[in-house]
Amino acid sequence: VRIAVLGTGEVGRAVAGALVGRGHEVRMGSRTGANEAAAAWAADAGERAGHGTFADAAGWAELVVNCTGGGVALAALRAAGAENLAGKVVVDVSNPLDFSHGRPPILSVCNTTSVAEQLQEAFPQARVVKTLNTVNNRIMVDPARLPGRHTLFVCGNDPEAKAAARGLLEGFGWPPEDVLDLGDLTAARGMEMYIPLWLRLMGALGGADFNIAVVRAEG
Amino acid sequence: VRIAVLGTGEVGRAVAGALVGRGHEVRMGSRTGANEAAAAWAADAGERAGHGTFADAAGWAELVVNCTGGGVALAALRAAGAENLAGKVVVDVSNPLDFSHGRPPILSVCNTTSVAEQLQEAFPQARVVKTLNTVNNRIMVDPARLPGRHTLFVCGNDPEAKAAARGLLEGFGWPPEDVLDLGDLTAARGMEMYIPLWLRLMGALGGADFNIAVVRAEG
Numbered sequence: 001v002r003i004a005v006l007g008t009g010e011v012g013r014a015v016a017g018a019l020v021g022r023g024h025e026v027r028m029g030s031r032t033g034a035n036e037a038a039a040a041w042a043a044d045a046g047e048r049a050g051h052g053t054f055a056d057a058a059g060w061a062e063l064v065v066n067c068t069g070g071g072v073a074l075a076a077l078r079a080a081g082a083e084n085l086a087g088k089v090v091v092d093v094s095n096p097l098d099f100s101h102g103r104p105p106i107l108s109v110c111n112t113t114s115v116a117e118q119l120q121e122a123f124p125q126a127r128v129v130k131t132l133n134t135v136n137n138r139i140m141v142d143p144a145r146l147p148g149r150h151t152l153f154v155c156g157n158d159p160e161a162k163a164a165a166r167g168l169l170e171g172f173g174w175p176p177e178d179v180l181d182l183g184d185l186t187a188a189r190g191m192e193m194y195i196p197l198w199l200r201l202m203g204a205l206g207g208a209d210f211n212i213a214v215v216r217a218e219g
Numbered sequence: 220v221r222i223a224v225l226g227t228g229e230v231g232r233a234v235a236g237a238l239v240g241r242g243h244e245v246r247m248g249s250r251t252g253a254n255e256a257a258a259a260w261a262a263d264a265g266e267r268a269g270h271g272t273f274a275d276a277a278g279w280a281e282l283v284v285n286c287t288g289g290g291v292a293l294a295a296l297r298a299a300g301a302e303n304l305a306g307k308v309v310v311d312v313s314n315p316l317d318f319s320h321g322r323p324p325i326l327s328v329c330n331t332t333s334v335a336e337q338l339q340e341a342f343p344q345a346r347v348v349k350t351l352n353t354v355n356n357r358i359m360v361d362p363a364r365l366p367g368r369h370t371l372f373v374c375g376n377d378p379e380a381k382a383a384a385r386g387l388l389e390g391f392g393w394p395p396e397d398v399l400d401l402g403d404l405t406a407a408r409g410m411e412m413y414i415p416l417w418l419r420l421m422g423a424l425g426g427a428d429f430n431i432a433v434v435r436a437e438g
Contacts, residue, residue: 110412111325150434153416182419190416193329197372197409200401201433209436214420215369217428 004029004061006054006076008037011093011137012067018141019065020045022171029057031079058084063091063164064126070096070115070192071108077119086125089161091168092116092188093132093140095195104199107192116188120157127161129154130188131169131179134198136208141172143211150211152179155187180214223248223280225273225295227256230312230356231286237360238284239264241390248276250298277303282310282383283345289315289334289411290327296338305344308380310387311335311407312351312359314414323418326411335407339376346380348373349407350388350398353417355427360391362430369430371398374406399433
């Protein structure tokens with residue numbers, strides 16, 4: 001599958017690298033086609049890797065992964081262009097972190113909406129799936145870093161799009177039984193609103209190498 | 220220890236019952252001293268149990284547990300009276316659920332504050348500790364309902380108050396190593412903002428008999 005990864009930060013590079021490693025063709029998209037991080041990544045990542053503007057990458061791709069920050073995701077997808085997203089699965093990995101009031105960040109949207117819902121509303125022909133936002137980028141693409149079972153969440157309005165996203169997750173090593181479908185895209189509120197707890201956990205544990213496992217009563 | 224449990228709902232009755240079972244003297248507090256649920260609970264729970272107004276219960280108690288809903292917690296503690304809370308540990312179990320817009324509820328406060336912080340601000344001489352709000356009341360007082368290890372969070376500004384709260388939790392059966400201290404009371408934002416995810420998990424799993432376990436990298 002031809003995949004556009006929007007965003008050239010740690011998350012974008014981790015996801016794009018893992019996708020190339022699983023045999024996908026990947027173009028990393030950025031605001032300007034001449035982004036140095038994207039060029040360096042593509043030069044490093046071999047012949048299945050390329051880069052370009054958000055619109056270049058999205059227009060070429062069959063599936064789009066948004067790895068830009070939640071505060072700029074809407075602008076990034078606007079730059080990608082509605083016509084380049086129409087009908088495509090758009091996997092949204094972002095969190096609406098707002099550092100403008102200092103640290104820890106607050107959320108720029110929450111409670112009554114979410115970044116994922118805003119993207120879906122702005123691009124009704126895209127098939128938005130939320131996943132991967134609840135773990136650090138190293139765990140996103142290598143869940144076996146952590147011992148035993150732990151849980152990843154997925155939600156979205158389009159069952160086929162969720163199935164496509166789950167396929168990518170399985171390629172990253174997520175056992176299907178540990179990927180929990182939370183239903184339609186309004187569940188993205190819960191997935192994004194978990195982040196303040198995640199940030200406090202990171203502080204208490206002294207690092208980002210953790211996740212949560214859902215533990216159920218037996219029987 | 221003489222403990223006031225404010226609130227006569229499922230959470231209040233579960234917590235009050237468990238405290239009596241561990242040998243504490245408990246008074247259940249309600250808005251009116253003549254609350255039927257509180258009277259029935261106290262009649263059932265034996266000689267260590269009593270009930271009264273919020274002020275009766277808090278004034279008599281050495282430690283207060285707020286089991287009222289987050290939307291009414293501030294009013295309940297005002298009714299209890301600042302003079303009856305001063306110097307005392309106030310364990311806040313509440314969540315700011317607002318059902319006025321339908322289901323699922325939204326949070327009445329979040330992101331930049333929390334119920335626990337609002338209580339602390341309104342009653343600066345109380346020693347507020349947040350805990351137990353991330354699990355169903357049955358799990359609060361019987362963590363062994365779930366198999367294996369799973370995590371409870373605690374936060375607050377007063378280390379002694381947190382130690383007192385941890386003592387109650389240990390009495391409920393929470394292994395100390397599974398009670399994670401997230402730091403000062405601003406962590407209550409994260410603990411309360413986890414609830415929208417909890418609600419979606421309840422929907423996906425078909426019930427409230429679950430919790431999360433924090434899973435860390437080994438080594």
